[in-house]
Amino acid sequence: GQNIDQPTEMTATEGAIVQINCTYQTSGFNGLFWYQQHAGEAPTFLSYNVLDGLEEKGRFSSFLSRSKGYSYLLLKELQMKDSASYLCAVFGGSTLGRLYFGRGTQLTVWP
């Protein structure tokens, strides 16, 4: 089966750095996504990794190790508006057409 694990909750303070980890076991792999979802809203795209290594995009970076089935999302200079759920998702499956989501990590940023 498909298994994507990420912590349920994390807290941090404004200005800090936080790392949200994601481990996965899926049949077939064609990329890993991170999405941000504020309460009651639709998910929005943050990053995509298909090769090993670090992708940096402003305050957000994402890392992938395919051999370890591991990714993390790094958020720097945290702001209150970063309080949201962060969703790890793997594109794969036997037909390489499926998108599997983890249950999300609820991040709370305190002043």
Added chain:
Amino acid sequence: EAQVTQNPRYLITVTGKKLTVTCSQNMNHEYMSWYRQDPGLGLRQIYYSMNVEVTDKGDVPEGYKVSRKEKRNFPLILESPSPNQTSLYFCASSKGQGNTEAFFGQGTRLTVV
């Protein structure tokens, strides 16, 4: 403006009364999919489509039907809704075979009583 439009945003219905949730995208995307989101379970894929007339089951297809007669539209049909289909539903589209950024609709909150 590039967008995915779902309708309705909110719906309360009774058990057994057929309903359709519409989804339309204006980005000429090949890949479209439907998800349901339940507390503690995250987003689960119901059905997906890689192109016109090509659809396939996701994790939780039971009780749902879809069709993809045109590229822009991907309606979700509940032939006989039951209370366990009460959920928040999202439609999404992405370019190519799906391994690209997904654009989500605003969501449909469905309650079946």
